[in-house]
Amino acid sequence: MPEREVTYAEAIREALREEMRRDPSVFLIGEDIGVYGGAFGVTQGLLAEFGEERVIDTPISEAAIVGAAIGAALLGMRPVAEIMFFDFMTLCADQVVNQAAKIRFMFGGKAKVSIVVRSPAGSGTGAAGHHSGSLESWFTQIPGLKVVAPATPYDAKGLLKSAIRDDNPVIFMEHKLLYRTKGPVPEEEYTVPLGIGEVKRKGKDLTIVAYSIMVLRSLEAAEILAREGIEVEVVDPRTLRPLDEETILSSVRKTNRVLVVYEPPRFGAFGAEIAALISEKAFDYLDAPVVRLGGLEMPPPYNPHLERRIVPQVEDIVKAARELLRS
Amino acid sequence: MLSREDKLKMYSTMLLIRRFEEKAEELYMAGKIWGTFHLYIGEEAVATGACFALRPDDYITSTHRGHGHCIAKGADVKKMMAELMGKATGYCYGLGGSMHIADLEGGNLGATGIVGSAIPIAVGAALACKLQKNGRVVLCFFGDGAANTGAFHEAVNMASVFKLPVVFLCENNQYAMSFPVHKAFAIPDIAERARGYGIPGVTVDGMDVLAVYEATKEAVERARSGLGPTLIEARTYRFKGHSKSDKGVYRTKEEVQMWMERCPIKRLRALLIEEGVPEEALREIEKKVEETIEEAVRFAEESPEPDLERARCMVYA
Ligand SMILES: Cc1ncc(C[n+]2csc(CCOP(=O)(O)OP(=O)(O)O)c2C)c(N)n1
Numbered sequence: 239m240p241e242r243e244v245t246y247a248e249a250i251r252e253a254l255r256e257e258m259r260r261d262p263s264v265f266l267i268g269e270d271i272g273v274y275g276g277a278f279g280v281t282q283g284l285l286a287e288f289g290e291e292r293v294i295d296t297p298i299s300e301a302a303i304v305g306a307a308i309g310a311a312l313l314g315m316r317p318v319a320e321i322m323f324f325d326f327m328t329l330c331a332d333q334v335v336n337q338a339a340k341i342r343f344m345f346g347g348k349a350k351v352s353i354v355v356r357s358p359a360g361s362g363t364g365a366a367g368h369h370s371g372s373l374e375s376w377f378t379q380i381p382g383l384k385v386v387a388p389a390t391p392y393d394a395k396g397l398l399k400s401a402i403r404d405d406n407p408v409i410f411m412e413h414k415l416l417y418r419t420k421g422p423v424p425e426e427e428y429t430v431p432l433g434i435g436e437v438k439r440k441g442k443d444l445t446i447v448a449y450s451i452m453v454l455r456s457l458e459a460a461e462i463l464a465r466e467g468i469e470v471e472v473v474d475p476r477t478l479r480p481l482d483e484e485t486i487l488s489s490v491r492k493t494n495r496v497l498v499v500y501e502p503p504r505f506g507a508f509g510a511e512i513a514a515l516i517s518e519k520a521f522d523y524l525d526a527p528v529v530r531l532g533g534l535e536m537p538p539p540y541n542p543h544l545e546r547r548i549v550p551q552v553e554d555i556v557k558a559a560r561e562l563l564r565s
Numbered sequence: 566m567l568s569r570e571d572k573l574k575m576y577s578t579m580l581l582i583r584r585f586e587e588k589a590e591e592l593y594m595a596g597k598i599w600g601t602f603h604l605y606i607g608e609e610a611v612a613t614g615a616c617f618a619l620r621p622d623d624y625i626t627s628t629h630r631g632h633g634h635c636i637a638k639g640a641d642v643k644k645m646m647a648e649l650m651g652k653a654t655g656y657c658y659g660l661g662g663s664m665h666i667a668d669l670e671g672g673n674l675g676a677t678g679i680v681g682s683a684i685p686i687a688v689g690a691a692l693a694c695k696l697q698k699n700g701r702v703v704l705c706f707f708g709d710g711a712a713n714t715g716a717f718h719e720a721v722n723m724a725s726v727f728k729l730p731v732v733f734l735c736e737n738n739q740y741a742m743s744f745p746v747h748k749a750f751a752i753p754d755i756a757e758r759a760r761g762y763g764i765p766g767v768t769v770d771g772m773d774v775l776a777v778y779e780a781t782k783e784a785v786e787r788a789r790s791g792l793g794p795t796l797i798e799a800r801t802y803r804f805k806g807h808s809k810s811d812k813g814v815y816r817t818k819e820e821v822q823m824w825m826e827r828c829p830i831k832r833l834r835a836l837l838i839e840e841g842v843p844e845e846a847l848r849e850i851e852k853k854v855e856e857t858i859e860e861a862v863r864f865a866e867e868s869p870e871p872d873l874e875r876a877r878c879m880v881y882a
Binding site for chain 2: 269270272273274277295296297298299300301302325326328329363364365366367368369534535536537539540541542543544547
């Protein structure tokens with residue numbers, strides 16, 4: 239039988255549905271997630287199945303949405319909050335950064351904040367500076383938070399299920415250009431553990447470390463390079479924090495060259511952490527300095543030609559890989 | 566009292582907003598405008614009546630549904646159309662698009678894609694007006710949804726305690742995306758909120774441009790004379806979906822129809838005819854508006870694309 243294929247958005251919806259069926263303490267809270275089905279249609283149909291007590295539409299109050307999730311979690315619930323666009327995480331940053339992340343520690347390990355904050359990130363939709371952000375690196379910097387950035391429907395479903403079951407606050411980043419991409423997702427129950435990366439393509443000449451949509455672009459680039467006889471290994475950490483260091487390092491030890499590809503502006507973003515990790519722990523294996531291919535240092539522009547140029551595209555990855563192999 | 570000239574000007578402005586957006590929607594369908602945008606169709610009386618109560622050197626702040634505010638404040642639709650088409654001649658060099666148009670020379674301090682975030686900025690501008698003793702007023706547009714953000718509460722309170730020259734104009738179009746006001750508020754009138762901040766609150770028919778004008782004028786005078794802010798709630802309706810991705814499942818056709826019958830443009834037109842304005846004069850305005858829009862599209866289409874290097878230079882001053 240051919241494997242079933244579903245979209246990334248459907249995979250996320252399935253994870254939510256299955257976890258809500260399995261555990262009555264799971265509920266959803268956010269703006270327009272009910273009858274509207276979410277700005278990207280991810281929660282469509284869940285209101286009909288679970289009712290207004292478990293699919294809670296709220297006023298435009300990001301701080302209250304996340305704060306309410308935290309409060310409910312302190313009483314043993316497992317809320318999944320939706321923040322309509324990743325850029326709006328700034329509006330609940332206190333709740334996420336100062337409350338969700340620190341409560342357990344500052345209360346002497348007594349409390350658990352088992353919440354998931356789901357949010358669509360990334361550029362490419364022509365929505366300009368307020369709706370195109372990739373702010374994941376802000377959150378990977380905060381001890382107490384886990385940060386997940388799936389690239390495929392399979393990973394999205396399995397990781398979200400793990401995130402919901404996790405006792406820590408998890409930031410779950412969904413790239414909006416991925417929502418309509420399709421991939422195999424088994425009918426039967428499975429989870430993908432947090433903190434375990436995956437080699438998405440095997441190769442021996444060069445390692446590309448990428449997450450979220452950059453995995454797909456890197457795989458496409460690898461395909462092009464393969465025609466030139468270059469064998470690229472693509473490693474997807476899937477979870478940015480905790481980070482699966484070993485999967486990255488063992489690939490580096492094999493290929494001896496690394497390109498790190500990510501969407502946020504290059505300076506100071508999460509990709510720098512990966513580069514630093516490799517320099518620290520696999521320096522002796524490197525035949526060339528680790529190269530970072532990140533976004534340009536500017537807010538996402540509205541004009542589509544410019545918007546395209548601020549984040550790595552397939553051709554940029556191919557070019558960077560070729561240069562790295564020449565060095 | 567408003568003269569016939571004034572009312573004809575209002576008519577022309579409302580019509581310009583309507584036609585601008587109809588054309589923008591057409592261009593969107595043709596793939597010449599992308600991303601998303603939020604149509605103001607149905608709400609034209611609010612921006613028009615309110616901006617009419619301002620002096621040219623007063624300021625406004627706008628929202629994600631900002632085309633109407635922009636036009637009513639006197640923006641050049643050529644530059645607006647160019648911005649929507651992402652061109653270098655647009656108000657924001659094609660970098661902001663529909664949701665982020667600003668016209669600083671025209672006194673429009675900008676639209677924002679983050680709901681509620683312009684409210685504190687309006688308060689800051691009003692603070693500057695007070696410090697600079699320039700006698701100017703800031704008119705702050707925002708939606709019913711924005712009235713539930715933390716920014717709204719913090720900003721209105723601050724403006725009140727500082728007695729700043731700002732007018733808060735809530736465009737209550739009955740929905741924040743799919744969320745109806747009766748579910749988002751536990752009180753019947755948003756204007757009631759004013760009491761909690763010690764400022765006057767008034768509710769006005771947002772489909773009646775003259776009523777919006779009168780209410781705003783009073784609030785502007787109050788602000789200008791140093792008595793502080795007012796909260797105005799204008800009851801209105803957006804005839805179209807929230808944005809281009811709205812499937813419209815949360816409201817009935819009958820409800821939309823009911824509000825469309827109260828179209829502010831038709832209403833003013835009927836009033837003008839009743840007051841003896843010849844149809845001919847109105848048709849002339851209508852023709853002129855069409856021409857202005859055609860010219861704007863031509864200008865935008867012929868304009869160059871922005872340049873990445875120049876854009877890069879705009880990141881820092
Ligand atoms: C802080 C924030 N949260 C959510 C959104 C998504 N969003 C954009 S417009 C909108 C509804 C706004 O409603 P309202 O303020 O009443 O203005 P209207 O769209 O009705 O003109 C929402 C939820 C946003 N842009 N910013």
